[in-house]
Amino acid sequence: MKTIIQNGTIVTATDIYKADLKIEQGAITAISNHFIPEKDDHVIDASGQYILPGGIDVHTHLAWPFQSTGTADDFVTGTQAAAAGGITSIINFTNPKKGQTLLDNLQEWKKKGESSLIDYGFHSIISEYTDHVLEELPILAEREGVTSIKLFMAYKGELMVNDREMYKIMKKAGEVGIITSIHAENGDLIDELVEESLAKGNTDPIFHAYTRPTITESEATGRALAIAEAANAHVYIVHVSCADALEKVERAKKRGVQAFAETCPHYLVLDESYLALPDFEGGKYVCSPPLREKWNQDHLWRGISSGLVSTIGSDHCPFRFEGQKTLGRDNFAKIPNGCPGIEDMFSILYHYGVQEGRISLQKFVEVMSTGPAKLFGLYPKKGSISVGFDADLVLFNPKIRREITKVKQYQNLDYNLYEGTVVQGAITRVLSRGEEIVRDGIVVGQKGRGQYLFRKKVANIEKTVTS
Numbered sequence: 001m002k003t004i005i006q007n008g009t010i011v012t013a014t015d016i017y018k019a020d021l022k023i024e025q026g027a028i029t030a031i032s033n034h035f036i037p038e039k040d041d042h043v044i045d046a047s048g049q050y051i052l053p054g055g056i057d058v059h060t061h062l063a064w065p066f067q068s069t070g071t072a073d074d075f076v077t078g079t080q081a082a083a084a085g086g087i088t089s090i091i092n093f094t095n096p097k098k099g100q101t102l103l104d105n106l107q108e109w110k111k112k113g114e115s116s117l118i119d120y121g122f123h124s125i126i127s128e129y130t131d132h133v134l135e136e137l138p139i140l141a142e143r144e145g146v147t148s149i150k151l152f153m154a155y156k157g158e159l160m161v162n163d164r165e166m167y168k169i170m171k172k173a174g175e176v177g178i179i180t181s182i183h184a185e186n187g188d189l190i191d192e193l194v195e196e197s198l199a200k201g202n203t204d205p206i207f208h209a210y211t212r213p214t215i216t217e218s219e220a221t222g223r224a225l226a227i228a229e230a231a232n233a234h235v236y237i238v239h240v241s242c243a244d245a246l247e248k249v250e251r252a253k254k255r256g257v258q259a260f261a262e263t264c265p266h267y268l269v270l271d272e273s274y275l276a277l278p279d280f281e282g283g284k285y286v287c288s289p290p291l292r293e294k295w296n297q298d299h300l301w302r303g304i305s306s307g308l309v310s311t312i313g314s315d316h317c318p319f320r321f322e323g324q325k326t327l328g329r330d331n332f333a334k335i336p337n338g339c340p341g342i343e344d345m346f347s348i349l350y351h352y353g354v355q356e357g358r359i360s361l362q363k364f365v366e367v368m369s370t371g372p373a374k375l376f377g378l379y380p381k382k383g384s385i386s387v388g389f390d391a392d393l394v395l396f397n398p399k400i401r402r403e404i405t406k407v408k409q410y411q412n413l414d415y416n417l418y419e420g421t422v423v424q425g426a427i428t429r430v431l432s433r434g435e436e437i438v439r440d441g442i443v444v445g446q447k448g449r450g451q452y453l454f455r456k457k458v459a460n461i462e463k464t465v466t467s
């Protein structure tokens with residue numbers, strides 16, 4: 001049986017045009033001005049709607065153990081929320097256990113991923129340097145299709161690696177075609193600032209922001225980029241939150257470093273003042289890096305427009321308010337660090353970006369889908385609308401206005417970060433490999449239908465170190 005989508009407006013990172021789509025066996029097989037459906041064809045009328053490539057969220061923490069607790073969404077609720085929010089592929093972080101090999105750890109995560117409703121892959125986090133880790137990298141890339149890793153420069157004792165270890169890991173990653181993602185914050189400096197703050201009795205959520213000032217992010221970003229340059233490796237700075245750090249990325253790119261930046265929806269529309277909300281409401285907004293002073297947002301939007309920012313990731317790291325965020329009611333350092341975002345990223349970016357005139361619709365597609373697909377080895381199978389691509393599609397009605405609320409969300413949470421926000425546009429249908437997984441805004445896809453994403457290596461890079 002074929003599926004025909006008629007009368008829609010197709011949007012890619014470069015084009016907007018009206019055409020019909022033909023889908024067979026999960027892939028787009030033809031695009032034409034008009035198809036005449038046959039008797040058995042499944043016909044979808046997309047009049048008045050955009051047809052966009054499904055979102056690719058390369059920054060998720062589903063089923064993630066962290067800071068004495070674990071994230072509230074597993075691969076079922078998390079990927080239902082993703083689907084409802086127009087995301088058709090995710091790359092989730094693993095989280096290694098002490099002494100466990102990367103490959104053993106990956107098998108555990110692949111098992112968890114089997115309940116996923118959408119396609120899923122993994123970035124392996126390396127939190128413990130050993131020579132063995134270096135030997136595993138080529139196997140991860142060749143045999144498992146895991147072509148990205150992640151290193152942390154903060155969370156000492158839990159995830160943090162030092163500069164020398166970063167260099168050795170990045171160098172090997174560069175050699176074998178793996179891109180290294182970096183959480184760039186100066187962990188040692190932050191730990192000291194936190195201790196100072198608590199000693200003075202400053203325990204409210206706002207002090208989470210004050211103890212992680214932008215210099216702690218920009219310094220680490222600059223250091224990671226320098227190490228990547230020395231190691232001749234592709235580097236991806238996750239969740240860039242501020243102008244200072246973005247400047248470091250810009251400088252490195254000019255030097256020829258294969259450097260890429262991601263930002264997240266919350267840094268684009270929320271700011272530091274949310275952390276100061278009364279009655280511990282601020283706890284809901286604790287994530288790292290923290291929300292910044294509002295003026296940074298213009299720099300981030302401009303970075304998206306100019307191509308300095310390559311992708312938007314949700315950094316979906318959800319914790320319930322009652323029982324999880326409240327662990328830190330008397331001490332901000334005990335609030336689990338993370339915010340939800342997988343369900344609302346698409347809508348938030350469309351509304352504040354496209355609707356309010358900050359970015360073009362094509363740019364929206366680029367950072368939401370095409371950019372992440374290219375950087376993380378999924379192109380040209382995912383990330384655009386063209387013959388031969390998977391039919392991962394979002395039908396979007398730009399005329400509907402709707403209110404974001406926890407009452408209607410799929411995220412397994414007792415709050416929504418954007419509660420009460422009215423956004424322009426609504427996702428009406430989502431197709432994953434041609435199968436309708438969202439219809440009339442309701443998730444209808446079955447858990448476990450998602451497929452593991454075996455990803456390609458990043459392209460070999462020229463030597464970038466300048467003398």
Ligand SMILES: [Zn+2]
Nearest residue numbers: 059061315317
């Ligand atoms: Zn994250």
